[in-house]
Amino acid sequence: MDKIVLGLDIGGTSVKIGFLTRKGEILKKWEIPTNRKEHGKYIVEEIWQSVLKNLTSINLDQQSIYSIGAGAPGFIDRNSGIIYEAVNIGWKNYNLAGQLKALANVPVFIENDANLAALGENWKGAGNGARNMIAVTLGTGVGGGIIVNGEVLSGVNGTGGEIGHIIVESEGAVCNCGGKGCLETIVSATGMVRQALELIGDNPSSQLSNLYDKNGEVSAKDVFNLAGKGDKLSQQIIDRNTGILGSLLANLSVIINPSVITIGGGLSQAGETFINAIADSFHRNAMPRVSEVCSIKVAELGNDAALIGAAKMSHDFDMQSILLNENTCDKTAY
Numbered sequence: 320m321d322k323i324v325l326g327l328d329i330g331g332t333s334v335k336i337g338f339l340t341r342k343g344e345i346l347k348k349w350e351i352p353t354n355r356k357e358h359g360k361y362i363v364e365e366i367w368q369s370v371l372k373n374l375t376s377i378n379l380d381q382q383s384i385y386s387i388g389a390g391a392p393g394f395i396d397r398n399s400g401i402i403y404e405a406v407n408i409g410w411k412n413y414n415l416a417g418q419l420k421a422l423a424n425v426p427v428f429i430e431n432d433a434n435l436a437a438l439g440e441n442w443k444g445a446g447n448g449a450r451n452m453i454a455v456t457l458g459t460g461v462g463g464g465i466i467v468n469g470e471v472l473s474g475v476n477g478t479g480g481e482i483g484h485i486i487v488e489s490e491g492a493v494c495n496c497g498g499k500g501c502l503e504t505i506v507s508a509t510g511m512v513r514q515a516l517e518l519i520g521d522n523p524s525s526q527l528s529n530l531y532d533k534n535g536e537v538s539a540k541d542v543f544n545l546a547g548k549g550d551k552l553s554q555q556i557i558d559r560n561t562g563i564l565g566s567l568l569a570n571l572s573v574i575i576n577p578s579v580i581t582i583g584g585g586l587s588q589a590g591e592t593f594i595n596a597i598a599d600s601f602h603r604n605a606m607p608r609v610s611e612v613c614s615i616k617v618a619e620l621g622n623d624a625a626l627i628g629a630a631k632m633s634h635d636f637d638m639q640s641i642l643l644n645e646n647t648c649d650k651t652a653y
């Protein structure tokens with residue numbers, strides 16, 4: 320069997336682990352819980368033990384690993400392999416690449432998880448190989464990955480492409496980043512719940528208010544469900560969110576000039592109406608020349624995007640090495 324790429328998508332709750340071919344096909348994938356004890360010091364060792372066990376289960380061993388690609392939330396320096404800070408995990412100035420390299424002794428590639436998902440989506444999903452693309456992930460928070468001229472935009476200290484922290488409402492709700500009114504405080508599952516709770520009191524006859532009185536809580540899913548049943552208050556929240564996101568993407572597109580924008584994450588599953596409303600707002604607000612070349616698409620790879628992105632980093636490294644006609648290249652691997 321050919322050598323495999325080990326893909327890791329390290330999140331605050333679970334670590335997704337995958338064995339992939341060097342062409343990005345997933346051979347096996349599974350998850351383990353993220354052990355956040357003592358600032359996450361056991362995570363890498365637990366991943367490695369799980370990897371060894373699963374290699375054995377398919378009659379492979381450590382020598383079968385060609386390279387490792389890993390994504391984690393937070394600010395990451397892909398060139399040094401260091402995680403400046405991953406709040407949900409507990410890592411600060413953590414040398415993830417070094418730790419993995421010490422265990423596996425193969426090239427290791429590290430990237431922010433949203434950037435990794437953008438790479439995966441670009442390679443095998445809705446991005447369809449676009450050289451200029453914006454990927455947005457709408458979940459509990461808002462993730463963003465931007466590909467410009469075929470490369471992920473990372474910036475001077477790993478903050479490039481953090482779309483969720485663009486301010487859209489000055490003096491708005493406080494964000495996890497310490498700022499106020501970031502996109503993430505509005506167009507996310509938590510943002511939608513917050514807006515719903517703010518509006519319920521003034522609109523006691525709405526279906527949303529009735530549901531809240533009955534259950535003592537509401538979810539973003541409830542807002543979508545009730546909007547589908549004609550609840551005006553729920554529709555008002557969705558209209559505001561799609562309007563804000565569409566115009567923000569139109570503004571970003573003046574800088575990036577992308578051919579595709581992918582929308583992923585839990586909220587992207589809310590249905591065609593939601594995505595179409597984002598697209599309408601985008602095309603209404605974007606400069607005609609920007610709008611006419613860009614389509615808004617639902618991301619296709621779901622939770623696999625970051626694992627596939629991990630294989631893409633390894634693939635790109637190989638391509639660079641071939642171009643340079645040498646076996647080593649000091650750009651991103653360790």
Ligand SMILES: [Zn+2]
Pocket residue numbers: 483484485494495496497498499501503
């Ligand atoms: Zn923020």
